[in-house]
Amino acid sequence: MDGWQPMLVLLGVVGAGLAALYGLGLWLAAARTPLEAGPFAGGLKPGEHAVSRFHVRWYPVTMIFLAFDMEMLFMYPWVKVVSEVGTTAVVEMFLFLGILFAAVAYAWREGALRWT
Amino acid sequence: MPENAPVWAIVVLPVALAVAAVVTAGFDAVLSGAAGRGHAGGIRRAGRRAATPVREALRLLVQQPRRTTAADRLLGRLGVVLVPVAAVLAGAVLPWGFRAVSDPSVGVVWFNAMEALAWAAVWLAGWGPNSALSLISGYRFLAQGLAYELPHMFALTTAALGAESLRVGDVVAAQEGVWFVVWMPVAFAAYLLSALAMAFWGPFAHPLARDAAGGAAAELAGVDRLVFLGGRWLLLVVTAGFSVPLFLGGGHGPLLPGWAWTLLKTAAVLALLVILRRALPVLRMERYMEAAWMVLVPLTLLQALFVAVVVLNR
Amino acid sequence: MDLRAFLRRTAMSRPAVLVVTLPGATRLRLEVEAELRRREWPVVGAPAAADLLVVCGDPAAQGAWPEWLDDIERSMPEPAARAVMGESARVGGALDAGRGEVTGRAVAPRGDGGRHEDRAAPSGDGHHRPADHAEHMDHAEHMDHHASHMDHQDHSPGGHMDHTGHMDHAGHDMHAMADIAGLPMAERADDRDxxxxxxxxxxxxxxxxxxxTGLILRLALQGDVVQGVEVDHLPVPPAHRPPFWDEPWLRAARGEEVTRGGAARRRCAAHLDSAGRLLAVVGWDDVAAPFRRLRDELLAxxxxxxxxxxxHRTVRRVGRSRVLRWSIAGLGRLPADTARAAGVSGPALAATGDAYDRLLMWLGEIERGLEVLDDTRPLAPDDRTGPRGRLDGPRPPSQALLDVLPDLLTGVEFACARIVVASLDPDLDELALAPVTGAAHA
Incomplete structure (x- = not known):
């Protein structure tokens, strides 16, 4: 698997480049000690720390996405064998996709893709 | 058969991508300047506007580092650094002509995996500073990911299906006669949309929007800001550039050598995106989500079905 | 000259500017925006990105020197400076002085210790900031000290999570044990479901x-959903001149000579300003920027x-955009009867619809106004309809716009809330027209 060695080297090169950039920043910065500042929302202080359990109202979409995304992973190996396996590969895959999309359409009708 | 580029290309790649990012950002600055301040009316003035990204980078290098109260510095910094790292690593499989830094047998999947790091990157950068507006904006990107990722993956799969290979070199080789864009126009369009979305740029810049004072980047200063925003331009260059081997025939073309065709096509795609961006406001996922799932997903599915049938009868 | 100083000087040749406007300083804001555009200095939206804080208006007129202004300045990374544009300030000169200060601080850093104590106001009219900020510095160190405990106390279950009754006062009366770095963690409360x-x-x-300008919304957010809104604003000082956007009509009412063309010009500029703001919030800079440029050309x-x-070209471009319509239609719907009951007049009433309808109403009035730009007949003294509504009502039109905000903003997402506010665009300068009612001050 020598295809991956260049990736590792590349990661090293990028890391070195970023380190050099931060170094250059230290050399040029008008002040090196980091400034400690409050969060900005227009100038006034917030009531609490922002880190909190964030309420996402598109939560149902994440569930649908997970189901569909897992399925996508099958499609990657599938593309390599389509003509080898023949018509059954295509029929099976698109039946599967069709069933999944029927579920998405149902979720859509139930309003899962809107949240406001 | 495509082969790996020489070792020095590993050092050249990040530099070349950075240069491309600066040029693209400069072109964008010239167009923005013309909209906001009237036409430059002179080469020198236009040149000064084109130099905006360089000047901005220098300005950020001079800024003091900054952090917010009780910030999650580890995760925040990780998110910032992840953007350029993901962009360049995804760029490793970009063929320059017919040779890439690396051309693994699952190059398309590698690209997909790297650009998916943007999910983590933007969310972490939004979470890190412990600031309400950047937190909101980090989550905006997650919603965006839910909307763009599936059509994007279907577009990738469709191109790979056309070549019956996940190796980028094979995808390019399969386009020696007819470019994929000719018989996969829908996949190409969906790919370009998702390229903008994963680079959280242009009409998909909601995670960094002005209404949240700069969103996930609101609390970033100095080199952090430079790395994050510069990484975003890198990501745009890489994702737009990857449409060339996927759909536009890679290095194939008459007369000119392969590397020149790659360069020309990449520049054309980037110019197209920078110009088209001007026609659109920023899209909010609250509206876009439905369109992505109920229009883009079925369309790309039909496109994949069409390609599969063609492949069977070839 | 040494390379480092040269690079630092070059970097600050165009400092990034954060513009903060105080009530009553609309004219100054417009001057500053036009001048910044002419100089092509980058304009940013957060202190982290800024080098120069430009304050339009007189901070001293806010009663006490506003602490939030100092907070913004304190959260700007070095090199940083402030330029205050007082009533009489020359904008160009004050910007030059500000840049000079920023460059000076970049080239000759003053050590990293007490950075903010010696930062004087490089203003045109010499307001110096209060010198006694020692307590804030102590506070910052206190925060620093406690920051490391953050991770351990973060999501500890139970504990202080069950004080529903205190929700609206969190941050005031909970100082004792739950605080981390001077702030409590979020507590839970019921949402709409x-x-x-x-x-x-x-x-x-x-x-x-x-x-x-001057608007403050105290939001209660769950996720990015606005669960509760309290409308507040900065003190609006009693003005010795009428609100900028209403000037022609108020002067005509006082019996001064005002032409119809002049009034139409002001109305067009006001709507270009509002529409430019809305389009900027929507994220369409490519039309927001020309609107602002045209506004300044009209006023000039x-x-x-x-x-x-x-x-006409730009207005048509906006009106034709289906994506824009799809994006903001349905936000902030304000039916005519609700609007009338709240005392809204002007475009927001006439549009009888959502944010998109109000934008179209502005665009229509802009195009109609252009037709009478050269009309030199005097404005009828009983014409009291300013850009935001009737000026002879019991309350200024913008007060009514503020009054409808809580209903329109409750339950919408943060991004939509910003769009709704921009689509109404209340002008707080108008509050000086009549006694201000029911507004607590920041």
């Missing part, structure tokens, strides 16, 4: 860009032939 979820109290404004006295072509 009666789910118990973390709730944040975030006051937004008055330092935001593309935001009505450009003739109809000079601007009409580009105004």
């Amino acid at each position: 009666e789910l118990r979820l973390d709730r944040l109290h975030v006051p937004i404004g008055p330092g935001l860009t593309d935001w009505p 006295g450009a003739s109809r032939t000079e601007v009409a072509g580009e105004v």
Whole structure:
């Protein structure tokens, strides 16, 4: 698997480049000690720390996405064998996709893709 | 058969991508300047506007580092650094002509995996500073990911299906006669949309929007800001550039050598995106989500079905 | 010259500017925006990105020197400076002085210790900031000290999570044990579906860009959903001149000579300003920027032939955009009867619809106004309809716009809330027209 060695080297090169950039920043910065500042929302202080359990109202979409995304992973190996396996590969895959999309359409009708 | 580029290309790649990012950002600055301040009316003035990204980078290098109260510095910094790292690593499989830094047998999947790091990157950068507006904006990107990722993956799969290979070199080789864009126009369009979305740029810049004072980047200063925003331009260059081997025939073309065709096509795609961006406001996922799932997903599915049938009868 | 100093000087040749406007300083804001555009200095929306804080208006007129202004300045990384544009300040000169100060601080850093104590106001009219900030510095160190405990106390279950009754006062009366770095963690409260979820109290404004001058919204956020809104604003000092956007009509009412063309010019500029702001919030800079440029050209006295072509082109471009319509239609719906009951008059009433309808109403009035730009007949003294509504009502039109905000903003997402505010664009300068009612001060 020598295809991956260049990736590792590349990661090293990028890391070195970023380190050099931060170094250059230290050399040029008008002040090196980091400034400690409050969060900005227009100038006034917030009531609490922002880190909190964030309420996402598109939560149902994440569930649908997970189901569909897992399925996508099958499609990657599938593309390599389509003509080898023949018509059954295509029929099976698109039946599967069709069933999944029927579920998405149902979720859509139930309003899962809107949240406001 | 495509082969790996020489070792020095590993050092050249990040530099070349950075240069491309600066040029693209400069072109964008010239167009923005013309909209906001009237036409430059002179080469020198236009040149000064084109130099905006360089000047901005220098300005950020001079800024003091900054952090917010009780910030999650580890995760925040990780998110910032992840953007350029993901962009360049995804760029490793970009063929320059017919040779890439690396051309693994699952190059398309590698690209997909790297650009998916943007999910983590933007969310972490939004979470890190412990600031309400950047937190909101980090989550905006997650919603965006839910909307763009599936059509994007279907577009990738469709191109790979056309070549019956996940190796980028094979995808390019399969386009020696007819470019994929000719018989996969829908996949190409969906790919370009998702390229903008994963680079959280242009009409998909909601995670960094002005209404949240700069969103996930609101609390970033100095080199952090430079790395994050510069990484975003890198990501745009890489994702737009990857449409060339996927759909536009890679290095194939008459007369000119392969590397020149790659360069020309990449520049054309980037110019197209920078110009088209001007026609659109920023899209909010609250509206876009439905369109992505109920229009883009079925369309790309039909496109994949069409390609599969063609492949069977070839 | 040494390389480092040269690079630092070059970097600050165009400092990034954060513009903060105080009530009553609309004219100054417009001057500053035009001048910044002419100089092509980058304009940013957050202190982290800024080098130069430009304050339009007189901070001393706010009663006490506003602490939030100092907070914004303190959260700007070095090199940083402030330029205060007082009533009499020359904008160009003050900007030059500000840049000089920024460059000086970049080239000759003053050590990293007490950075903010010696930062004087490089203003045109010499307001010096209060010197006694020692207590804030101590506070910052206190925060620093406690920051490391953060991770351990973060999501500890139970504990202080069950004080629903205190929700609206979190941050005031809970100082004792739950605080981390001077602030409590979020507590839970019911949302609209009666789910118990973390709730944040975030006051937004008055330092935001593309935001009505002086407006403060105290939001209760669950996720990015606005669960509760309290409308507040900076003190609006009693003005010795009428609100900028209403000037022609108020002067005509006092019996002064005002032409119809002059009034139409002001109305067009006001709507271009509002529409530019809304389009900037929507994220369409490519039309927001020309709107602002045309606004300044109109105010500078450009003739109809000079601007009409580009105004029509840009207005058509906005009106034709289906994506824009799809994106903001349905936000902030304000039916006519609700609007009338709240005392709203002007475009927001006439539009009888959502944010998109109000935008179209502005665009229509801009195009109609251009037709009468050269009308030299005097304005009828009983014409009291300013850009935001009738000026002879019991309350200023913008007060009514503020009054409808809580109903329109409750339950919408943060991004939509910003769009709704921008689509109403209340002008707080108008509050000086009548006694201000029911507004607590920041």
